[in-house]
Amino acid sequence: MSPDANSDLGYVREVVQRSERQAMPREILWLWAAISLVGFALIDFEPERVGLYWLVAGVGGFVLSAWLGSRRAHATGQESRETGRRHQLHWAGMGVAIFLLAFSADGSSAQPTARTILLMVALGYWLAGVHLVPALKWMGVLAAATYVALAFLEGFPYPWTAAAIAIAAGLVVASFAGGTAGAER
């Protein structure tokens, strides 16, 4: 191949790679920081309302996140139904798995079920980091570390509130890492 053709193809690759680095809206991570803060802390304070809270906030958060993502794509001037669909399938899959786990759980064992759900959340963030938004990989690590830490917080008065703060803080920090951006454009 001629040097000209080589350089042309190199340019095409560079331009396409640049387009792939489309940022995730920070608002989505802030939204889930708020939802997680309340949702995980609720396990300490109102455990009987946790299921209903996550059902409503989870579905509402999913719909709002899809809208924020679509608004961001429109504002950036770069739209792809396929990319939106990939994000939606990933998070909907995680949501359905958590719903099925919670639905089939024994009512007397809320704490182990909540811990298992936290581990699924960690896996969800990790896979999102690997396949969708690199900054979320660290959220997966943080959620997994929180899962491990909860085993050592047996005597701690509000272990899930501590976990909620860790998860929410992690999401806020991730919102300022590479691969995310505000919707100001």
Add this chain to the structure above:
Amino acid sequence: MRLAIAVLLSRWDRLSFSRLRELTGETDGSLGAHMRRMEEAGYVSVDKEFRDRKPVTWYALAPTGRRALDAHLRALEDLIGPG
């Protein structure tokens, strides 16, 4: 340049003029000329809208453009393949 634009439009459903300019690093005049030629050839479809009272031009790859891109990529593969 037009190959890069066609590949970008095949990867994404539609791109605005300003996003294309940002990604390609072209000037308004140069990119505008490329887009006009692609539009005249029927390779791209154009959609205009107003956002905050400012005009935004969106481009998408038309079926003719997709066929032309496929043919061009096949020709490139033939060029690279036997080597």
